Amino acid sequence: MKTSESRIHEKLGILADAAKYDVSCASSGSKRKNDNKGLGDSTGMGICHSYTEDGRCVSLLKILLTNYCIFDCAYCVSRKSNDIKRAAFTIEEVVELTINFYRRNYIEGLFLSSGIFKNADFTMERLVTIARKLRTEHHFNGYIHLKTIPGASEALMKEAGLYADRLSVNIELPTEASLKTLAPDKNYEEIFTPMSYLSEAITEYKAEKALIKSTPLFAPAGQSTQMVIGATPESDKDIMFQANTLYQQFSMKRVYYSGYIPIGGDERLPGIGTPPPLIREHRLYQTDWLMRFYGFKVNEIVSDEHPNLDVDVDPKLSWALRNLQEFPVDINTADYAMILRVPGIGVGSAQKIIAARKFGKLDWHQLKKIGVAMNRVKHFVVCSKQDVLFGDLTPGAIRHHILSLGKSKYTASYSPQLSLF
Amino acid sequence: MTQFIYDGTYTGLFSAIFEVYERRCEDATIIKGQNLQALVFSENMEVCTDPAKAERVLKGLRKKVSPECFANIYSCYLSEIRGMENTILKFVQYVFASRKNIEDNYGNAAVLDIAQTARKVGREKHRFEAFVRFENIGDRLFYAPIDPDYNILPLIVPHFRRRYADQDWIIYDTKRKYGVHYDQATEQVHEAVIDFTASGTDLAPTGISFDPDETLYQELWKNYFKSTNIPMRRNMKLHLQHVPKRYWKYLVEKK
Secondary structure (H helix, E strand, O other), X not given: OOHHHHHHHHXXXXXXXXXXXXXXXXXXXXXXXXXXXXXXXXXXXXXXXXXXXXXXXXXXEEEEOEOOOOOOOOOOOOOOOOOOXXXXXXXXXXXXXXXXXXXXXXXXXXXEEOOOOOOHHHHHHHHHHHHHHHHHHOOEOOEEEEEOOOOOOHHHHHHHHHHOOEEEOOOEOOOHXXXXXXXXXXXXXXXXXXXXXXXXXXXXXHHHHHHOOOOOOOOOOOEEEEEEXXXXXXXXXXXXXXXXXXXXXXXXXXXXXXXXXXXXOOOOOOOOOOOOOXXXXXXXXXXXXXXXXXXXXXXXXXXXXXXXXXXXXXXXXXXXXXXXXXXXXXXXXXXXXXXXXXXXXXXXXXXXXXXXXXXXXXXXXXXXHHOOOHHHHOOOEEOOOOOOOXXXXXXXXXXXHHHHHOOOHHHHHHOHHHHHO | OEEEEEOOOHHHHHHHHHHHHHOOOOOEEEEEHHHOOOOOOOEEEEOOOOHHHHHHHHHHHHHHOOHHHHHHHHHHHHOOOOOHHHHHHHHHHHHHHOOOOOOOOOOOHHHHHHHHHHHHHXXXXXXXXXXXXXXXXXXXXXXXXXXXXXXXXXHHHHHHXXXXXXXXXXXXXXXXXEEEEEEOOOOEEEEEOOOOXXXXXXXXXXXXXXXXXXXXXXXXXXXXXXXXXXXXXXXXXXHHHHOOHHHHHHOOOOO
16 A cells, blocks of 8 residues: 555554544435536435444545644544644545545535634634535535634634535533533633524525525524533433423524443543443433424423333333323324324324324224324323223333333343343 | 236336226235246236326326336336235325325334335445446447346446446447447437357447557556555445345456
């Protein structure tokens, strides 16, 4: 291998490894058409081109421009006090990698983040230059997700929005108190400032584009953010209330939850060897989905009374068991919102049920064929007034019954001791 | 019972459906010529593929169902699932027998089967929009072999045309032995005929060497794929669920 080739291999290894803790991989929601006979198109749904052995989707070339950083955030592998190999891509290298990976259909586009070198503007300017080159010199219409560096000027943020499909600033931790402890160089105000600038600019451009067609796209796939969970002592309620605020206040497209993976070197954090909180992370995402697609309000799922999500059962079932007075639901008469709340019925099935029952009453057999999870649904649904519910059970008994039917996919891989019994 | 035997084409299938109506046949089944089995109590009827007859049925259908549903029927045909012809026949009969549009009546077995099969084919289509891996085989011609469960090549062409408008590419179905070539100069696609006999492999067309950068980018992609993994989160079950082994042979990062 030539020296230049081995050098680019080394850089890619270091800077992909350092970027992998940023969990966003979305490549959907953009409206960038290939109408210049250029390369790429971002109008369809997102595509996951591969999946890592940990089961996460690979849709973008996710790299840092550099992992040199002047900050010292305890949860971050690239913090300045960490003794690791450092590297930096040149602008040309990032452009070439992106184009060549894209041409081979390896990726949907580029996710570019960076450690902070010198200062925010200096760093942000380089990120923007790469996006500009891709768009204007290479006619690249693939997806670009840029990190907005807190503290960067509005002019740079604006330019970033004109080239990128999505922008994101990470809130990092669920409360400001935790952030202050672990990331002395950061504060919520510096993070909220770009978030609110972006949310306003996105709304403005959208409104203008509705009137004047020639208005350029501005971050058409919106903005997102992420927080590390399990590194600090917040409850699930703290996390989800924060997420809810972010969705409402800044019209976030997505809030991501990244289970902390111990990297060592700090006593304030879980030590190396502590398993990442995968089940908890999964339950938080389920809650997030319930809020965004199932019409649940955050305080229906977590509250002072129930500050933490149930690990054994999903939050929707958990809600149903706490609210048995709302059931049984008559599948032939209940409204869409209520059908959506039945454990075992997802958005697709709920829509099919609503559509199909216009042609006649549905029975259990048809319900099963439509694809609902019968072992759950049967406790909460009737098909007619005369129908009897499957047993007259208490919340505890239903819970036990459902748990006894299936083994949690987490049981085997993460609690080996259980298999002894 | 009458078995209507057709030639395996979409036009052939709809010519057969036309015949079923014309002959007012009550208990018809439709079968592809190559899948033919001799049945004791059935009469066989060879269908002549006739675009005009097929179009009459299709035109009627187009009036009675939504464009999505119309496309779903084509997807079901592409599934090549044995017996799918009969589901399509039942569905078409149900459509024509009803005054209003019945495509949402998921309580009906044929309607549900069409919707669910189209979904399966759609999933396979989406997978191949993801799993196609092009290799630059020189002169900026990008080649990708595929081997899908369902015959989804016609469904993915529009996606790749939009995406790779500025490069020549070929996607070749090695199982069904046909491919599509996009020529960026004329912006047209046409069927690709490839002679594999000399190389004895379906990985690259014969007589064309790789671009010198090709190996570098394949190696860089493998390197990236490895570096982006988080070993502490290892979950092979989930990995295999997303990337089943049967797709590995053409995936640079897995083969």
